[in-house]
Amino acid sequence: MSRQLKYLMALLLPVFLHVLLFFISIPWGYTLQRLDEALLLLMIVYIVTAGIFAYLLKKHAIKFLVVTYMTLVCLILLEISLRVFFGNSPLLRYHSIALHNPNLSMQALVTKKINGVDDVVKFTTNSLHLRSPEIRNFSDVDISILCIGGSTTECLPVTDSKTWTALLQKELSKKLDKNVYVGNAGKAAMFTVSHKQVLKNYVHLKNFEWIVILCGINDLATFLRDDYDERSTKQESDAVLYYKKLFLVNLLQALHRQNYATQDLGGYYIENRRLKRKNAKILTEIYGDFDLALRRYRKNLLDIIQICREKNKKLIFMTQPTLWHENMSLDLQGMLWQSTLRGSYTPKILAKMMDDYNNVMLDICDQKKVYCLDLAKSLPKNKSVFYDDCHFNNSGCQKISNILSEYLFEKIE
Structure with a gap:
């Protein structure tokens, strides 16, 4: 040789x-x-x-x-x-891409193109990776609720104290005259596959009695972008390769994510997307295998129910409200930004697709005897709730808190 x-x-x-x-x-x-x-x-x-x-x-x-x-x-x-x-540093306890890094603290000016929110948004997370107040001892809490979802749970660019989860904690504590803690595990772009990962792997799940899940919009988004398989693989196989289990790799990932949220704080991303939708081709029929998308959503919801039952958690689903409806005014249509590579669906088609996802949830909850709050039917489709296609402004968050606190009050009592 x-x-x-x-x-x-x-x-x-x-x-x-x-x-x-x-x-x-x-x-x-x-x-x-x-x-x-x-x-x-x-x-x-x-x-x-x-x-x-x-x-x-x-x-x-x-x-x-x-x-x-x-x-x-x-x-x-x-x-x-x-x-x-x-080994015990919270910076290295990186649960998955489905949760924020712990101990974030950021604020930013909000674009004037977003109605009904404060001029400055404050975004913080606690040591438990939640957009909620810090908590050291769950033994001091009478009722603990973990809210899981995407950006409509995360609630950017609504400031911390005015998110619907923060308001829910305050209102429910008053109604029940008990110490209630509400954890906000929402993060932009997360969908039902992500939520399953949180339920399976989140180490602090054991401290929560109730699980509230607001979902549907990002599952629909995976259909609109035709990236369900890609995103599912990324979620389900996170940290499976040997080098992704290394502390050094986790540290670099954590530092990379430490100073930003998934969605920009000030909402400037939405301005660009609105312009893109305005210049896109109008789509008047559904492209792709929509039935397959609904079957996937059904399976993921059933998986979530099974996981919660195995872990003895009380589960509440909420249907996804949106601004979309037939015969929208031009003023409201100007708030929309949802589009695809093919073009932009009409509000009528978008509303129909979202209704189909919500109906899947309602049907499953009826069959499996799971609590389901039909939030989509409880909120008006106007500027008093939304600042774009599906995201809630301050007033919208207050309305959700009022509705959900009353619903939970009845179930808990």
Whole structure:
């Protein structure tokens, strides 16, 4: 065996180990994510570089070999140090992409194009990854409620104290004359697959007696964007690959997410999307397998019910309200931004699709004897509730709190 080949084999040993561990840990049907693709590109560059040093820069091959293995040793020592010294740090207890990082504190000016909210939004999360007040001891709480959902639960750009979850805690405590704690586990873009991950993996779920889930809009969004499979794989296989379980990788992910929320605080994203919808082709019929989308939604809701029953949680579903309806005024249509790669569906079609999702929920809850608050039927479709297609302003949050607190009061009493 030539010296060049020996150098090359020694240099490629880490690559062989990586490939072996990768295929051992990868689940069936896994779709590569950006981190996976970046590592694949880095591996290709390394293989080419190793070949160059082994055959073209033979005099420096041994130096490159030493640098390679010293780098690996340093990374291993760093990983061990993180586990030993920072294993209990909340920054490293990264539950999944379905929850915010803990202890966030941000504020921003809100665009004037969003009606019914404060000029400045304050966004904070506590040590439990929730957009809620800090809590140290659940034994002091009489009633604990965890609210799970997407951006309509998260409630940007409504400031902390005016979200419907914060108002619910205040109103229900007064109605019941008890100490009520409401945790807001909402995060923009999360859908029923995400909610299942929270119910399965959230370490603080054990402290909550009631689970309230407002969902549907982001499941519909996966149909409109035709990315259900991609997003489901990302949610379900988060941290399954061996290197995604490393503390160092989790630390870098946590630091990357530490200073921003999924949706921009000030709502400027919505301004751009409104312009995109305005210039898009108008769609008057549904494209894609909508029946498949509804079947997926049905299955995920059934899974959620099963998980809650296994964990002995009291579950309440809420149907998703939207501004969409037939014969919308031009003023209200100007608030919309939902669009697809094909174009923009009419408000009538969007309303029909959302109604179908909500009807799936109502049907399942009736069959399985699960509490369901038909929030979509309880709210008016106007500016007193919404600032865009589906998101609630201050007044809308207050209305939801009034309705839900009364509903929960009856169930708890």
